[in-house]
Amino acid sequence: MRIVVNIERCTGCGQCIDSCPFTAIVMQEGKAFINEYCQFCKACMNICPEGAIIEIMEEGDIQKADISDYKGVWVFAEQRDGMVAPVAYELLGAGRRLADELKAELSAVLFGSNEDQAKELIKWGADKVYHCKDSIFEKFNDEPYSQLLTNLVKTHKPEIVLAGATPIGRSFIPRVAARVRTGLTADCTALEIDRDSGNLLQIRPAFGGNIMATILCPNHRPQIATVRPRVMKRGEYNADRKGEIIPVSADNIACRTKVLETIKEVSECMVNLQEADVIVAGGRGLGKPDGFKMLEELAEVLGGAVGASRAAVDEGWIPYSHQVGQTGKTVCPKIYIACGISGAVQHLVGMQSSDIIIAINKNPEAPIFNVATYGIIGDVYEVVPLLIKKLKEVKQ
Amino acid sequence: MNIIVCIKQVPDTAEVRINPETNTLIREGVPSIINPYDLHAIEAALQIKEKTGAKVTVITMGPPQAEEALREAISMGADDVRLISDRAFAGADTWATAHVLYKAIEKLGYDIILCGKQAIDGDTAQVGPEVAEFLNIPHIAYIRKIEDVSDKSIKVQRLMDEGYDVVESPLPVLLTVVKELNTPRLPSLKGKMAAKKAVITKMDLNAIGAKAENVGLKGSPTQVKNIFVPQSKADRKMFHGSVEEQVDTLVRELRELKCV
Numbered sequence: 001m002r003i004v005v006n007i008e009r010c011t012g013c014g015q016c017i018d019s020c021p022f023t024a025i026v027m028q029e030g031k032a033f034i035n036e037y038c039q040f041c042k043a044c045m046n047i048c049p050e051g052a053i054i055e056i057m058e059e060g061d062i063q064k065a066d067i068s069d070y071k072g073v074w075v076f077a078e079q080r081d082g083m084v085a086p087v088a089y090e091l092l093g094a095g096r097r098l099a100d101e102l103k104a105e106l107s108a109v110l111f112g113s114n115e116d117q118a119k120e121l122i123k124w125g126a127d128k129v130y131h132c133k134d135s136i137f138e139k140f141n142d143e144p145y146s147q148l149l150t151n152l153v154k155t156h157k158p159e160i161v162l163a164g165a166t167p168i169g170r171s172f173i174p175r176v177a178a179r180v181r182t183g184l185t186a187d188c189t190a191l192e193i194d195r196d197s198g199n200l201l202q203i204r205p206a207f208g209g210n211i212m213a214t215i216l217c218p219n220h221r222p223q224i225a226t227v228r229p230r231v232m233k234r235g236e237y238n239a240d241r242k243g244e245i246i247p248v249s250a251d252n253i254a255c256r257t258k259v260l261e262t263i264k265e266v267s268e269c270m271v272n273l274q275e276a277d278v279i280v281a282g283g284r285g286l287g288k289p290d291g292f293k294m295l296e297e298l299a300e301v302l303g304g305a306v307g308a309s310r311a312a313v314d315e316g317w318i319p320y321s322h323q324v325g326q327t328g329k330t331v332c333p334k335i336y337i338a339c340g341i342s343g344a345v346q347h348l349v350g351m352q353s354s355d356i357i358i359a360i361n362k363n364p365e366a367p368i369f370n371v372a373t374y375g376i377i378g379d380v381y382e383v384v385p386l387l388i389k390k391l392k393e394v395k396q
Numbered sequence: 397m398n399i400i401v402c403i404k405q406v407p408d409t410a411e412v413r414i415n416p417e418t419n420t421l422i423r424e425g426v427p428s429i430i431n432p433y434d435l436h437a438i439e440a441a442l443q444i445k446e447k448t449g450a451k452v453t454v455i456t457m458g459p460p461q462a463e464e465a466l467r468e469a470i471s472m473g474a475d476d477v478r479l480i481s482d483r484a485f486a487g488a489d490t491w492a493t494a495h496v497l498y499k500a501i502e503k504l505g506y507d508i509i510l511c512g513k514q515a516i517d518g519d520t521a522q523v524g525p526e527v528a529e530f531l532n533i534p535h536i537a538y539i540r541k542i543e544d545v546s547d548k549s550i551k552v553q554r555l556m557d558e559g560y561d562v563v564e565s566p567l568p569v570l571l572t573v574v575k576e577l578n579t580p581r582l583p584s585l586k587g588k589m590a591a592k593k594a595v596i597t598k599m600d601l602n603a604i605g606a607k608a609e610n611v612g613l614k615g616s617p618t619q620v621k622n623i624f625v626p627q628s629k630a631d632r633k634m635f636h637g638s639v640e641e642q643v644d645t646l647v648r649e650l651r652e653l654k655c656v
Binding site (some may be wrong): 175374 | 398399419458483486487489490494518519520521522523524525526528529530534535536537538541551552554555557558559560561562563564565566569613616617618619620621622623624631632633634635640642643644647648649651653655656
């Protein structure tokens with residue numbers, strides 16, 4: 001495939017040049033020209049008022065694997081110390097919705113753990129659970145996990161596979177995608193079925209922030225996506241739900257790495273951040289490390305925890321353990337107060353499922369206001385102290 | 397011992413701004429840098445080199461200007477570099493990128509392969525583990541400390557959600573590293589001179605021996621359907637008036653919702 005400009009229709013208006021995230025379009029003799037930096041994102045095709053930018057197919061573009069045999073939605077349910085991780089129940093919620101839409105079965109895959117945990121997965125929405133009890137899966141090693149999941153995928157041919165974007169999922173799922181020769185989309189924030197094609201629309205932040213991309217895997221199966229914890233809502237728990245548990249054996253599964261020790265190191269702050277009902281977070285707009293003292297006070301009044309954007313962490317104003325966003329923690333409190341945070345997509349994906357978002361920013365154009373429930377335009381150093389004062393009055 | 401470090405040249409995303417009128421990215425004037433996590437991978441390789449006398453080769457897949465990133469790697473102390481570049485590689489997703497790197501690495505020979513945990517422009521963290529799978533070697537992701545390394549094996553600390561694991565692996569192995577691992581060194585004067593003089597060896601599609609159907613856009617299972625700017629919430633309330641009035645309104649709203 002190539003994206004080219006039909007120079008007869010091109011008026012040289014230059015709108016496509018501004019639209020290109022890769023600076024791959026240049027003006028040559030009054031006409032747009034797309035050079036080799038083109039990444040085929042098609043942003044220019046949507047923006048061209050003349051319809052002069054077109055997509056042309058080349059020989060060998062379509063290598064359609066036989067995808068019609070692939071049926072059903074799978075959720076990889078990761079466990080730690082034998083307990084299914086909460087993200088698995090969230091994925092079952094998302095998976096159930098996708099499976100119902102496709103009129104297909106929802107299956108969970110569980111490595112390690114016992115039968116009781118497998119039954120829980122059925123109560124949370126799975127029709128089937130592929131369960132391997134082998135002790136090789138007690139500790140996490142990439143090779144046995146990827147080998148067995150690859151074997152199961154090749155045998156049972158699911159259409160969609162979802163896994164948690166956790167240190168475990170993000171580490172071994174790429175090996176499965178590489179081996180099966182299919183697409184994998186990391187850190188999806190929304191998943192939908194395209195009504196026309198039946199393809200999975202995988203939505204994720206792109207190009208380092210500010211913009212979202214819809215990713216497709218049209219000609220390969222399964223379509224594999226990872227989703228971060230606390231992005232999807234859990235499905236319905238039904239203690240009477242019936243399903244089938246299919247035992248799986250781990251024959252011929254090799255493992256070259258060896259986990260010698262597992263050390264728990266959970267900082268209080270991390271727990272506080274993910275469990276807090278209220279989070280007061282600060283960004284570059286605070287301008288100095290002292291700003292966080294003020295935010296701590298506000299957090300204390302509201303009984304909440306303090307978060308931060310990557311910009312504030314990069315400035316060294318607050319430790320990484322407070323970071324909210326794509327490279328930090330994903331949080332979902334009742335109230336999220338963003339102080340001096342502009343709202344890059346990378347930050348937004350870490351907090352936008354919060355129930356109420358209050359944005360305080362000097363710049364009325366700041367993208368944080370796009371996701372805000374309430375927006376206050378003003379200097380954080382004026383707004384926050386006043387807010388602290390008024391909240392204290394209310395409490396008395 | 398041969399160490400390969402895979403790096404990527406990325407736009408400095410902290411600098412990327414959006415044009416509010418056209419809702420598109422402003423890339424003009426955005427500097428290109430070595431992906432920050434990859435600097436830690438280079439540093440780790442150089443530290444192993446100092447202990448064992450290993451040879452450090454830094455490679456990147458990218459357009460011709462990615463050569464700059466390789467020169468920077470030489471200035472830090474890399475012994476050799478390869479620019480893996482071909483028009484056919486354009487539009488690659490993680491599968492096709494990993495395939496190209498795998499083909500190139502196979503040609504170069506390796507005992508340890510180091511990668512940053514993810515690139516800051518894509519944030520997928522997929523290419524490293526995929527390369528390991530193609531090479532059929534073990535990998536360990538999110539390394540925060542290298543405890544021990546010998547000709548035969550390596551012992552590392554792997555960052556997990558609730559702490560870390562101590563993991564041992566035989567060589568060859570691929571590791572992806574996090575920032576906590578080390579502090580990347582600055583280029584030395586001698587290094588800068590070497591970087592200036594260095595002739596950058598290129599590898600194209602033929603040189604790595606890959607098939608056209610497995611690289612670039614053609615080799616990529618995933619496609620970008622469209623890109624868009626997130627829409628604002630329909631029910632948002634922007635307050636007006638003086639700061640005091642706005643704060644009063646907020647407190648009133650929160651009280652009505654019984655949040656305070």
